[in-house]
Amino acid sequence: MPPSRRLVLVGFMGCGKSSVGRLLARRLGWDFLDLDARVEKAEGRSVAAIFAESGEAHFRAAEAREAERALSRDGVVLAAGGGWAAQPGRLAGLPEGTISVWLRVSAEEAVRRARPRSGRRPLLAGPDPLGTARELLSRREAEYARAHLEVDTEGRTVEDVAARVLQLLESEPGIHTPLETC
Ligand code: S3P
Numbered sequence: 001m002p003p004s005r006r007l008v009l010v011g012f013m014g015c016g017k018s019s020v021g022r023l024l025a026r027r028l029g030w031d032f033l034d035l036d037a038r039v040e041k042a043e044g045r046s047v048a049a050i051f052a053e054s055g056e057a058h059f060r061a062a063e064a065r066e067a068e069r070a071l072s073r074d075g076v077v078l079a080a081g082g083g084w085a086a087q088p089g090r091l092a093g094l095p096e097g098t099i100s101v102w103l104r105v106s107a108e109e110a111v112r113r114a115r116p117r118s119g120r121r122p123l124l125a126g127p128d129p130l131g132t133a134r135e136l137l138s139r140r141e142a143e144y145a146r147a148h149l150e151v152d153t154e155g156r157t158v159e160d161v162a163a164r165v166l167q168l169l170e171s172e173p174g175i176h177t178p179l180e181t182c
Helices: 017-028 035-043 047-054 056-070 107-120 129-144 158-171
Strands: 006-010 031-034 076-079 098-104 149-152
Touching: 006 017, 017 031, 017 076, 017 158, 031 035, 035 047, 035 056, 035 076, 047 056, 047 107, 056 076, 098 158, 107 129, 149 158
Parallel strands: 006 076, 006 098, 031 076, 098 149
Antiparallel strands: none
């Protein structure tokens, strides 16, 4: 089996995809890409502004385009937005050489962690963020669960989660990363 060329981190808002992804990229010597940031750059406005001015469908189309671009590159860790991997077929259709990792988080913890970045999380900006998070998460879990690997982030630091991902990558048969040659 050829070496893995990219990692995609998926999971609900606030699961730590960006912080863990940045650390993993450093450890692997790969580039870190944040999907929300790429969409914002391509659109020239914030995630919240895209939702408010053009609607969620427009955001999803831009997100799909940017993810495809990012996943055509080698040596990258991509932190996908929480809704990207929730679309049916996304994880089954990943390009060869891409390992997907689901970072699990509860709705309660997600809402606690997500608050400071609400400008990028219009879906949780309504009057009942916890109710919305519970509902969205229960609808999405079956898709997130299609990832190759999963790590529970509850009560764990970014460093712990990244270390666990690296450990799984090393022990998984058929998965080869640059770490093996270090
Ligand atoms: C979304 C998650 C956000 C962002 C947008 C929609 C979602 O990304 O893409 O607000 O549908 O779960 P993060 O998961 O990085 O917060």
